[in-house]
Amino acid sequence: MRTDHDTLTKPQGRYHHGDLRSALLRATETLIAEHGTGAVSLREVARIAGVSHGAPAHHFGNKDGLMLAFAQDGWDRMIEAILTAVEADRPGDGPAFLVSVGKAYVRFAMANPGQFDVMFRRDLYDLRDRGYLGAGDSAWVFLEDTIQRCIDEGFAPPGAAQTFTIIAWSMVHGLAALWNSGRVRSRFEKLDPDRMNEQVNEALTTMMFPGRPA
Amino acid sequence: MRTDHDTLTKPQGRYHHGDLRSALLRATETLIAEHGTGAVSLREVARIAGVSHGAPAHHFGNKDGLMLAFAQDGWDRMIEAILTAVEADRPGDGPAFLVSVGKAYVRFAMANPGQFDVMFRRDLYDLRDRGYLGAGDSAWVFLEDTIQRCIDEGFAPPGAAQTFTIIAWSMVHGLAALWNSGRVRSRFEKLDPDRMNEQVNEALTTMMFPGRPA
DNA sequence: GCCCCATCTAGACAGTGTCTAGTTATACGA
DNA sequence: TCGTATAACTAGACACTGTCTAGATGGGGC
Numbered sequence: 198m199r200t201d202h203d204t205l206t207k208p209q210g211r212y213h214h215g216d217l218r219s220a221l222l223r224a225t226e227t228l229i230a231e232h233g234t235g236a237v238s239l240r241e242v243a244r245i246a247g248v249s250h251g252a253p254a255h256h257f258g259n260k261d262g263l264m265l266a267f268a269q270d271g272w273d274r275m276i277e278a279i280l281t282a283v284e285a286d287r288p289g290d291g292p293a294f295l296v297s298v299g300k301a302y303v304r305f306a307m308a309n310p311g312q313f314d315v316m317f318r319r320d321l322y323d324l325r326d327r328g329y330l331g332a333g334d335s336a337w338v339f340l341e342d343t344i345q346r347c348i349d350e351g352f353a354p355p356g357a358a359q360t361f362t363i364i365a366w367s368m369v370h371g372l373a374a375l376w377n378s379g380r381v382r383s384r385f386e387k388l389d390p391d392r393m394n395e396q397v398n399e400a401l402t403t404m405m406f407p408g409r410p411a
Numbered sequence: 412m413r414t415d416h417d418t419l420t421k422p423q424g425r426y427h428h429g430d431l432r433s434a435l436l437r438a439t440e441t442l443i444a445e446h447g448t449g450a451v452s453l454r455e456v457a458r459i460a461g462v463s464h465g466a467p468a469h470h471f472g473n474k475d476g477l478m479l480a481f482a483q484d485g486w487d488r489m490i491e492a493i494l495t496a497v498e499a500d501r502p503g504d505g506p507a508f509l510v511s512v513g514k515a516y517v518r519f520a521m522a523n524p525g526q527f528d529v530m531f532r533r534d535l536y537d538l539r540d541r542g543y544l545g546a547g548d549s550a551w552v553f554l555e556d557t558i559q560r561c562i563d564e565g566f567a568p569p570g571a572a573q574t575f576t577i578i579a580w581s582m583v584h585g586l587a588a589l590w591n592s593g594r595v596r597s598r599f600e601k602l603d604p605d606r607m608n609e610q611v612n613e614a615l616t617t618m619m620f621p622g623r624p625a
Numbered sequence: 626g627c628c629c630c631a632t633c634t635a636g637a638c639a640g641t642g643t644c645t646a647g648t649t650a651t652a653c654g655a
Numbered sequence: 656t657c658g659t660a661t662a663a664c665t666a667g668a669c670a671c672t673g674t675c676t677a678g679a680t681g682g683g684g685c
Binding site: 626627628629630631632633634635636637638639640641642643644645646647648649650651652653654655 | 656657658659660661662663664665666667668669670671672673674675676677678679680681682683684685
């Protein structure tokens with residue numbers, strides 16, 4: 198039987214791994230999930246993949262490159278998760294669409310705390326990297342369009358799009374970050390994460406878009 | 412003349428530093444401000460303070476201990492900054508008080524991005540540390556009380572205190588985190604940070620507390 | 626004045642990122 | 656089919672790190 202772990206380690210006796218790059222990224226994910234972001238090292242990642250300690254540098258340049266690639270992978274996965282959620286929810290109007298997106302954002306962050314962390318870290322890689330900024334920018338445009346749609350549909354007066362966009366992203370991002378930092382969780386032990394996520398997102402959206410005027 | 416740097420380095424020829432603990436914390440701050448969180452090492456911090464590489468371990472146990480102490484120092488400073496801001500603003504009612512607090516929170520994070528980062532990191536120290544949790548908890552209670560006061564004053568119907576507290580903290584925290592990560596800033600180059608901070612905080616507060624009912 | 630003990634030093638060790646020169650094997654053009 | 660350019664990977668070296676030890680120093684309380 199070929200387990201998932203087999204695809205991580207290099208086939209014995211072979212010089213070339215075959216798909217080392219993605220194997221190293223999956224090793225990074227495993228390490229972060231099990232022992233935290235601080236446990237990631239090029240050498241340990243190489244060890245898991247069964248290659249020499251210098252091999253990762255060839256694919257990512259240096260450790261910053263590995264973390265940046267992991268962050269970009271996170272953006273890809275998050276965008277995919279959001280699109281999947283929206284497809285499943287089939288929201289009827291703009292505000293419902295926004296709730297669906299917001300919930301999916303927070304849910305992804307809760308389910309992948311390590312990777313979400315890395316996606317927004319200031320010190321692990323060059324923040325000016327074009328691909329990295331591009332991933333975040335397209336997410337921003339997506340959110341801005343969603344909110345503009347709510348306004349166009351008459352759920353709120355025009356002119357507030359920029360402020361609402363900042364508020365909406367800030368709220369879901371802050372909720373995710375605070376939850377993962379253990380602050381919200383420690384104060385509301387009895388709170389069901391999914392219910393809280395839904396409740397908060399619906400409350401904010403209702404406040405921003407109280408309803409189509411007569 | 413006695414510059415600030417003099418108080419960092421140990422007086423020559425003396426064995427005991429005198430106030431090594433706080434000198435090490437200030438060295439940490441300097442390092443983070445100038446070269447990022449990743450640049451902090453016990454040895455470099457010791458070098459700046461002019462002591463041997465093993466000295467910091469005696470005060471903080473290990474590197475986690477240093478970062479935890481730095482995080483706690485951040486909480487102290489942030490709470491102080493918020494109280495000072497509220498005193499200066501002299502807000503007339505609950506919502507105005509909340510705006511004052513929110514603005515001060517974001518302003519502190521913008522002015523101290525490195526320390527703010529460390530305050531909420533999941534991987535630099537033991538999150539279950541009692542002092543660390545205590546600092547955050549008292550901030551939470553403070554915010555919850557503020558929002559309860561808005562409700563008591565009739566600015567919103569009762570029952571929403573918990574949800575509003577989560578929304579309010581999430582929003583300011585997310586705004587601070589996104590701004591520091593370079594995302595908001597990169598999209599709104601022309602935006603004045605202070606004006607944006609004020610605008611967003613006032614918009615959210617107005618949405619939550621539209622006004623005292625007749 | 627004396628002694629306890631907090632403070633600090635200095636060396637050792639394993640682990641790390643990165644650099645370099647060299648080895649292997651794959652893809653591709655003739 | 657063969658050669659070769661080149662991508663993929665190895666292995667050793669180096670400076671640096673956190674942490675552990677044994678020991679040196681000197682300030683404060685009795």
